[in-house]
Amino acid sequence: MEVRDLHRRYGDYEAVRGVSFTVARGELFALLGTNGAGKTTTLEVLEGYGPPSSGTVRVFGLDPYAQGPEVRRRTGVMLQEGGFFKELTVAETVDSWRGFLTAPRPTAEVLAQVGLTERAGTRVAQLSGGERRRLDLALAVLNAPDLLFLDEPTTGMDPEARRTTWRIVKELQASGTTVLLTTHYLEEAQQLADRVAIMDKGRLAAVGTVEEVLSGHGTRITFPLPKGVSEAQLPQVTGGSASVTDGVAVYTAARTAPALAALHAWAAEWSVELDGIEVRSASLEDVFLELAHDGRGTDAAHEGAGAR
Ligand SMILES: Nc1ncnc2c1ncn2[C@@H]1O[C@H](COP(=O)(O)OP(=O)(O)OP(=O)(O)O)[C@@H](O)[C@H]1O
Numbered sequence: 001m002e003v004r005d006l007h008r009r010y011g012d013y014e015a016v017r018g019v020s021f022t023v024a025r026g027e028l029f030a031l032l033g034t035n036g037a038g039k040t041t042t043l044e045v046l047e048g049y050g051p052p053s054s055g056t057v058r059v060f061g062l063d064p065y066a067q068g069p070e071v072r073r074r075t076g077v078m079l080q081e082g083g084f085f086k087e088l089t090v091a092e093t094v095d096s097w098r099g100f101l102t103a104p105r106p107t108a109e110v111l112a113q114v115g116l117t118e119r120a121g122t123r124v125a126q127l128s129g130g131e132r133r134r135l136d137l138a139l140a141v142l143n144a145p146d147l148l149f150l151d152e153p154t155t156g157m158d159p160e161a162r163r164t165t166w167r168i169v170k171e172l173q174a175s176g177t178t179v180l181l182t183t184h185y186l187e188e189a190q191q192l193a194d195r196v197a198i199m200d201k202g203r204l205a206a207v208g209t210v211e212e213v214l215s216g217h218g219t220r221i222t223f224p225l226p227k228g229v230s231e232a233q234l235p236q237v238t239g240g241s242a243s244v245t246d247g248v249a250v251y252t253a254a255r256t257a258p259a260l261a262a263l264h265a266w267a268a269e270w271s272v273e274l275d276g277i278e279v280r281s282a283s284l285e286d287v288f289l290e291l292a293h294d295g296r297g298t299d300a301a302h303e304g305a306g307a308r
Contacts, residue, residue: 001022001023001147002056002057003022003057004020004055005056006045006054006056006057007052007054007055008041008042008045008053009053015038016042016045017201017202017203018202019038019204026176026178028173028178028193029181029194029195029196030182030192030197031183031197031199032189032197033182034200037199037202039182039199046180047075047077048064048067048068048071074145075149076141076145076148077140077148077151078139078149078151079136079151084132086123086125088124089121089122090122091107091111091120091121094110094135094139094142095107097139098142101142104142105142105144107120110142111138113138113168114134114137115164116131116134119131128161129156130157130161130162131161133154133155133161134164137165137168141172148172150180151182153181154188162188169181169192186284186288189210190284194209195208195209195210196209196284198213198288198291200291205291206291214287217252218252218254218282219253219255219259219279219281220250220251220253220278220279220281220282220283220286221250222248222278223249223274223277224248224249224275226270226272226275229270233270234266235262235263235265237258237259237262238258239255252282252286
């Protein structure tokens with residue numbers, strides 16, 4: 001899958017503003033972003049539902065808009081909102097969907113894959129939200145797609161249902177399916193994705209493996225602000241910055257050891273304890289919040305370059 005300088009306008013509003021990335025066969029690629037960042041719009045162009053306003057998009061080397069039927073035969077799509085007939089059972093829903101496909105897989109096989117075998121005779125109206133999302137997934141994989149689009153597949157799921165879905169997605173990928181996923185859950189991207197892209201206001205702010213995206217974002221050192229110490233009295237550390245959130249001092253430091261040494265020297269001088277101090281690498285969430293908050297989306301973000 002190849003996206004080059006994709007722009008997509010709705011009237012005067014440009015929802016996607018020059019996005020480029022590639023997804024290799026068998027890869028799981030996650031598109032992250034704030035609400036309205038342009039993830040669904042990008043997916044829709046890749047799925048062939050609309051043409052780019054400018055730029056090019058190729059899926060299996062084909063133009064998904066001009067060559068829609070050919071692309072769709074090999075593609076599965078799980079939309080944000082699946083529309084079901086609530087009075088049909090799970091198995092009837094899958095059976096009726098099979099009628100639209102040229103080479104559908106057996107209903108029982110697909111229901112087993114998404115963990116809905118026990119619910120085959122249950123009416124859709126009686127399913128939980130998480131089970132309905134898994135029925136969406138069953139329909140998306142019914143044609144044994146080479147490429148699967150998952151638009152926020154676990155939204156509304158409890159943690160256990162989310163983990164079940166992650167396992168299913170991992171199994172699909174292990175069987176050779178390429179997956180393009182959008183998600184608001186950074187943990188989901190961290191768990192599943194080979195590479196991630198962070199989208200902000202129609203642009204890519206960062207693209208790469210999770211490690212690449214995190215690189216250069218330093219270490220986080222946190223400790224509860226000691227009693228009697230104000231934010232203004234916290235020390236500066238070389239190559240780092242400090243802030244206080246909810247009574248917790250948060251340092252972002254390029255180099256960990258000198259930052260810790262400076263903090264310990266300061267604590268000794270002020271005769272305070274750094275009780276509860278924690279040191280950890282930047283998480284995808286830290287990077288996401290940084291990028292989203294300072295609106296850093298740029299035209300210059302290139303693949304593999306990580307953030308910044
Ligand atoms: N059919 C449309 N007509 C006009 N504007 C649209 C249309 N679809 C989307 N938009 C606008 O384009 C922008 C990008 O929307 P899009 O749905 O692609 O974002 P998203 O990243 O998927 O957001 P979310 O995470 O909330 O689903 C939004 O500002 C949205 O209001």
